[in-house]
Amino acid sequence: MRIEHLSIKSVTIAIFVMIGAVAMVLSLLAGSFFRESALDAQMSSLSRVLEVATQEMQQGIRGHSFDLGMKLAHSRALVEAFSTASESGNDGKLVALLDDPFISGFVGFSEINLVKLRVYSPDLEFVGESSVGIQGTRQALPGYLANLIRNRGRDDRLKGVDALWLSSQGPLHSAVIPLGGLRPVGYLEVVVDPAFNLKDIAAITRTPVSIYAMSDELLSTVNSGNDSEYLPVEYVLFTPDSVPAFRIVGLEDIALLSDEMARIKTVTITGFLMLAFATLLLALWLFSRFMLSPVSAMVRNMRAMAQGNLDMAVDNRALREFHELSDAFNTMASQMRMRTNDLERLLDLDDSAILCFDRDREMVYCNRSAATLFGYSGDEISDLDFTDLFVDDVAVLTARLEGTAGRRREDKLHEVLTCRHKDGYEFRCDSVINAIDVMGQSGHAIALNTVAGDDEIMSSQSEQRLDAVEQSLTSLLEFARSNPSLMLGLGNLGELSDVDPTGGVDKGTVREQVVSVMNLALACWERELGKSKLDLAEESRIWPVYIDKSTPTTRTLDKYLSLENCTKNPRSKRVVDTAEFVLRHLPDENSAACEGLRRALDEFRLLLAGVKAKSRQPEG
Amino acid sequence: MRFFFSLLLLVHVAVSADDKPFAPESIDGVRIVTAEEAIELILDNPGMPIIDSRKKTEYVKGHIEGAESLLDTEMTEADLEAIVPERHTTILFYCNGIRCLRSSNAIVKVKEWGYTNLVWFRGGWKEWNNKLLPVVTD
Numbered sequence: 172m173r174i175e176h177l178s179i180k181s182v183t184i185a186i187f188v189m190i191g192a193v194a195m196v197l198s199l200l201a202g203s204f205f206r207e208s209a210l211d212a213q214m215s216s217l218s219r220v221l222e223v224a225t226q227e228m229q230q231g232i233r234g235h236s237f238d239l240g241m242k243l244a245h246s247r248a249l250v251e252a253f254s255t256a257s258e259s260g261n262d263g264k265l266v267a268l269l270d271d272p273f274i275s276g277f278v279g280f281s282e283i284n285l286v287k288l289r290v291y292s293p294d295l296e297f298v299g300e301s302s303v304g305i306q307g308t309r310q311a312l313p314g315y316l317a318n319l320i321r322n323r324g325r326d327d328r329l330k331g332v333d334a335l336w337l338s339s340q341g342p343l344h345s346a347v348i349p350l351g352g353l354r355p356v357g358y359l360e361v362v363v364d365p366a367f368n369l370k371d372i373a374a375i376t377r378t379p380v381s382i383y384a385m386s387d388e389l390l391s392t393v394n395s396g397n398d399s400e401y402l403p404v405e406y407v408l409f410t411p412d413s414v415p416a417f418r419i420v421g422l423e424d425i426a427l428l429s430d431e432m433a434r435i436k437t438v439t440i441t442g443f444l445m446l447a448f449a450t451l452l453l454a455l456w457l458f459s460r461f462m463l464s465p466v467s468a469m470v471r472n473m474r475a476m477a478q479g480n481l482d483m484a485v486d487n488r489a490l491r492e493f494h495e496l497s498d499a500f501n502t503m504a505s506q507m508r509m510r511t512n513d514l515e516r517l518l519d520l521d522d523s524a525i526l527c528f529d530r531d532r533e534m535v536y537c538n539r540s541a542a543t544l545f546g547y548s549g550d551e552i553s554d555l556d557f558t559d560l561f562v563d564d565v566a567v568l569t570a571r572l573e574g575t576a577g578r579r580r581e582d583k584l585h586e587v588l589t590c591r592h593k594d595g596y597e598f599r600c601d602s603v604i605n606a607i608d609v610m611g612q613s614g615h616a617i618a619l620n621t622v623a624g625d626d627e628i629m630s631s632q633s634e635q636r637l638d639a640v641e642q643s644l645t646s647l648l649e650f651a652r653s654n655p656s657l658m659l660g661l662g663n664l665g666e667l668s669d670v671d672p673t674g675g676v677d678k679g680t681v682r683e684q685v686v687s688v689m690n691l692a693l694a695c696w697e698r699e700l701g702k703s704k705l706d707l708a709e710e711s712r713i714w715p716v717y718i719d720k721s722t723p724t725t726r727t728l729d730k731y732l733s734l735e736n737c738t739k740n741p742r743s744k745r746v747v748d749t750a751e752f753v754l755r756h757l758p759d760e761n762s763a764a765c766e767g768l769r770r771a772l773d774e775f776r777l778l779l780a781g782v783k784a785k786s787r788q789p790e791g
Numbered sequence: 792m793r794f795f796f797s798l799l800l801l802v803h804v805a806v807s808a809d810d811k812p813f814a815p816e817s818i819d820g821v822r823i824v825t826a827e828e829a830i831e832l833i834l835d836n837p838g839m840p841i842i843d844s845r846k847k848t849e850y851v852k853g854h855i856e857g858a859e860s861l862l863d864t865e866m867t868e869a870d871l872e873a874i875v876p877e878r879h880t881t882i883l884f885y886c887n888g889i890r891c892l893r894s895s896n897a898i899v900k901v902k903e904w905g906y907t908n909l910v911w912f913r914g915g916w917k918e919w920n921n922k923l924l925p926v927v928t929d
Contacts, residue, residue: 241926245856326827331923352856352925353833 180463187451198443202436209432210425214404217378217423221406224375225419228368229344233333235279236346239272240331240361243288244348253290253298253350253357262299265290269301284367286343289360290350295320298357305362308338312360315412316347320358329353335365335410341384342366342416365417366390372419379422385415400426465489469497476504524600524619530612531739532557532566544600544619546593551715554727554738562589562597565604569615572606588619595718682734684775685741689731691768692753698764699757704728711752713745743779747772814888814895814913821898821909826919829883829912833857840875842866844886844893845916853926855885855919863897868904881908888917 243249249268256262269288272280286305290298295317297310311317313336320332333346344365349355366382373380373393379401382391401422408417465488472485484504487497518525524541528534533556542552545560557565568584584604589597600619607616696707704725708714714728730736731746750772757765817823824832833839833855841858843850850860859874863886875882882901886894898909912919920926 237923238928241853242928244925245927329830329924331925348923349925352927353830355925 179466180459183458183463184455187454191447191451194447195440195444198440202440206432206436209428210402213423213425213428214402217376217402217404217421218406220376220378221372221380221404221419221421224372225406225408227375228371229335229365231371232283232344232363232365232368233346235283236333236344236361236363237331237348238279239277239285240346240348240359242277243272243361244350244355244359245352249290249359250351250356256290256299257292257357265299266302269299270303273301273303282368284364285361286364287360287362289362291358291360293355293357295358305338305340305343305364308340308343308362312347312358313338313345315410316345316360320347329355335408335416336412337410337414337416342410369417369419372421376421378424381420381422383418383420385418387418390417400424400429461490462493465493469493469500473500476500482508522620526560526617526619527607527609527614528557528617529609529614532569533738533740535609535614541619544621545590547715551593551727554715554730554742556738559726560591562591565617568604569606572604572615588617590619593715593717595720678739681743681778682737682739682741684771684778685731685743685746686734686737688746688750688768688771688775689728691764691771692750693732695757695764695768696753699759699762707749707753711749713748713752743775746775747779750775811890812892813890814892818895818898818902818909818911820902820907821911823911823913824883826912826914826922826924829855829885829910829919830924832881832883832910836881839881839883841883841885842871842874842894842897844884844897845891849887849916851929853916853920853928856925856927858885858927861897863893863900866897866900871901871904871906875906878905879908880906881910882906883910883912885912885915885919888915889913891915 246268249265252262252265252268256265269290272285272288277285287301287308288304289300289310289312291312292298295312297312300310312320313334315334315336316332319334323330329349331346331348333344335342335344337343342365344363346361346363348359348361350357350359369382370380370391370393372382380391380393381389384390402425404421404423406419406421407415408419410416465486468486469489472483475483476485484501485497487494487501489497519539521538522540523538524544525536525538526534526541527536534553537549537552539549542549545552547555563586565588568586572584584602586602586604587599588602589599591597598621600621602620603618605616605618607614609615693704693707696702697704702710705716705723708716708725708728714725717724717726719726730738731741750768754760754765754768754772759765833841839857841855843854843858843860844863844866845860846862847860850858854860861870861874884894884898884901886892886897894911894913894915898911901909
């Protein structure tokens with residue numbers, strides 16, 4: 172597509188539509204990313220909650236384990252039994268004492284799952300264990316705890332230690348307390364199964380939680396049981412020596428979040444789109460107010476000026492660049508107007524009658540001397556052609572110039588032409604006929620001077636004057652060539668639509684309608700009022716009355732009654748005025764003839780409106 | 792909403808905690824020890840009197856091995872003399888921790904009674920328990 176075919180408005184709208192589309196896509200993408208980010212944040216949050224809940228669960232195990240351990244470690248009976256077992260190897264009493272919490276219970280019995288009690292020597296040698304509880308585990312302190320105890324300093328030797336560790340039976344939690352209080356004789360290990368407490372995580376997090384062993388065996392599950400939308404979040408619980416012990420899968424209920432996100436997304440996108448649309452409208456209004464409207468007005472004014480209306484000026488109330496452009500155009504138009512006026516004045520001042528005809532041999536320009544010479548007013552003479560003005564067949568003379576350059580001096584024709592005055596008498600004039608360019612087409616300019624005597628040769632002085640006139644006319648026509656309707660301003664020849672209709676079809680249709688309306692008007696005039704065509708011309712003063720051989724005629728009006736004779740550019744205003752004049756004078760406004768004329772006039776007006784609207788459309 | 796109330800509760804607890812006074816940083820003529828130092832002192836001085844200035848109910852739930860329960864407000868010179876007849880004997884005092892004033896109050900009273908060799912475990916039961924040191928429960 173060529174750039175000249177694009178208007179500022181369409182380009183502006185296209186740009187804004189593109190911006191709007193991109194903004195809409197970006198907002199949708201942003202909404203999607205926003206949701207992903209929110210879900211990630213939710214998962215991260217739940218993961219952290221699971222971690223804290225797990226730590227709290229371990230804290231509970233530790234608290235109960237140490238409570239039991241501290242109580243047993245200060246038991247004099249246990250210390251004595253331990254000493255006995257260590258010294259003599261008789262651990263019967265020791266085992267009985269270690270079995271007692273399993274049988275008799277203890278404070279917090281229901282809070283933890285005690286699986287074993289073991290005692291060790293100060294050197295961490297295994298001394299004995301409860302016969303009740305888990306079986307099959309290695310009879311030794313877990314390696315991590317043993318190393319911790321062996322490697323700690325003197326200040327820490329009486330402190331209890333605990334850790335999660337991985338036994339052959341699965342993950343277990345051990346708390347090791349010095350046996351014997353401040354003067355320990357050995358160590359007591361309280362072994363607890365932490366899986367028993369894992370369900371507490373669900374109570375703490377208040378979310379459905381499933382606990383899996385690292386072998387993927389499901390150890391515990393707490394589900395909410397409803398149909399909510401869940402997002403699984405995994406947290407792995409490690410032992411202190413970084414061995415994975417449990418896999419905890421929390422299910423985050425994101426139904427509420429999803430609903431909220433959907434709502435926020437809808438509100439955000441809707442709001443964004445509304446805002447974008449409002450901004451778009453505002454921007455378009457601003458563009459229209461400050462750019463498109465001023466430019467349209469400028470274009471309209473420029474076009475009107477280009478069509479010959481040089482008296483008007485382009486509105487320069489616009490943005491700076493357009494303001495400067497309008498000023499420049501106005502300056503140019505002003506200069507053109509001045510020069511045109513000068514040329515027109517120059518031609519009007521000349522004594523020679525100057526007439527300019529187009530290719531169809533219809534007059535497009537005549538100076539004041541020409542109208543005076545032939546006795547017509549400016550308006551009347553504009554409807555005439557060769558045959559109306561000249562007795563000689565000028566068409567034959569001009570045909571001799573066809574095909575020549577027309578502009579060269581040797582291509583001029585010097586003839587004595589017999590002319591016809593408005594009043595009917597004939598007179599002779601010296602003439603110079605030039606082939607010239609009229610509105611891009613071949614035309615002819617004829618300069619006339621009355622003959623002082625028959626067959627008198629034109630003096631060299633007259634010829635020089637005609638040459639000067641021809642140059643002025645050529646300059647004037649040069650303007651007209653680039654601006655055809657400029658001719659209208661010179662010759663007052665009628666409306667643009669009459670001179671430059673948009674196409675052959677419309678032009679022909681207009682001519683047909685002109686002839687139809689004129690015939691209907693004349694028929695009504697004659698039938699309803701009983702008056703003649705001449706009466707119509709005289710009373711209406713719309714059509715000139717000529718005197719041919721002492722007989723009044725209506726040559727111009729006659730042309731409008733026949734399609735063959737009708738001018739190619741009929742004066743539509745005259746036709747409308749004539750029809751309205753007849754309608755005004757008809758005695759019966761409701762008669763069939765009157766109705767027919769009114770209908771034909773309406774159709775003609777519609778046709779003219781269509782033609783004019785079409786002629787105002789930009790080219791391309 | 793629940794988060795809001797939790798936050799309010801936390802703020803309230805924090806403000807309340809701030810309102811609760813701290814035990815003095817030091818008391819003239821009194822040695823302050825940590826839990827580890829207290830253990831060494833206990834182990835080096837078998838039979839050294841240890842006074843638990845907390846309430847009896849707290850004492851019953853758990854106390855340092857060998858400690859005697861004497862609530863600071865109820866402690867009389869006669870009560871202490873029954874446990875520590877000699878004024879120059881080393882005595883270890885403790886209560887719940889640095890936000891507890893009972894042991895410091897008790898020490899002030901005891902100083903007035905003429906006891907000269909006083910040791911204050913300022914961190915008290917909270918520090919002892921946090922370090923998972925051996926405790927005695929009745």
